[in-house]
Amino acid sequence: MTFGHLSAGYITSKLLFREFKHQSVYSKAFMFWGLFGSIAPDFDMLYYFLVDHTLPNHHKYFSHFPLFWLTLLLMSLFWLQLHHHRNQNPASAFIFTLNGFIHTILDTVTGEIWWLAPFVNKPFSLVAERSEIPYFTDWTFGIELFLLLLALSLWSTSSMRRR
Numbered sequence: 267m268t269f270g271h272l273s274a275g276y277i278t279s280k281l282l283f284r285e286f287k288h289q290s291v292y293s294k295a296f297m298f299w300g301l302f303g304s305i306a307p308d309f310d311m312l313y314y315f316l317v318d319h320t321l322p323n324h325h326k327y328f329s330h331f332p333l334f335w336l337t338l339l340l341m342s343l344f345w346l347q348l349h350h351h352r353n354q355n356p357a358s359a360f361i362f363t364l365n366g367f368i369h370t371i372l373d374t375v376t377g378e379i380w381w382l383a384p385f386v387n388k389p390f391s392l393v394a395e396r397s398e399i400p401y402f403t404d405w406t407f408g409i410e411l412f413l414l415l416l417a418l419s420l421w422s423t424s425s426m427r428r429r
């Protein structure tokens with residue numbers, strides 16, 4: 267997935283912030299950590315391109331392991347419960363890790379993700395075989411476009427409400 271991650275991160279953060287609206291959680295900080303989490307797994311590409319050329323796929327790093335993000339997500343949920351949803355830091359950790367986890371789900375749509383890593387070395391993908399047709403004519407591009415349009419629609423609705 268290329269531009270769908272930020273859109274998905276925006277949608278999740280925007281919709282879930284409603285749960286924190288009346289608590290002492292700031293919307294801009296919540297959105298920042300949500301958007302950052304939605305692209306955080308891909309920062310492993312820096313290491314992949316600049317340092318390590320041994321792995322054939324950057325999805326093999328722990329930063330793309332769903333179990334890694336799921337563990338962090340459960341820990342952040344526990345932290346959030348301890349503070350009864352009223353503290354900025356656990357709320358930021360929650361949206362960051364949730365969007366990191368969603369990133370791995372979205373990457374499974376367009377590529378291979380090692381869902382049971384580090385215990386099982388087997389990739390899973392919703393795409394049986396990467397076709398040779400240009401990406402913008404692929405059905406998975408439609409998903410990215412849908413996410414983008416949904417994010418834009420949410421953004422325009424909320425910016426109209428602010429006026």
Ligand SMILES: [Zn+2]
Binds near residue numbers: 330
């Ligand atoms: Zn990725």
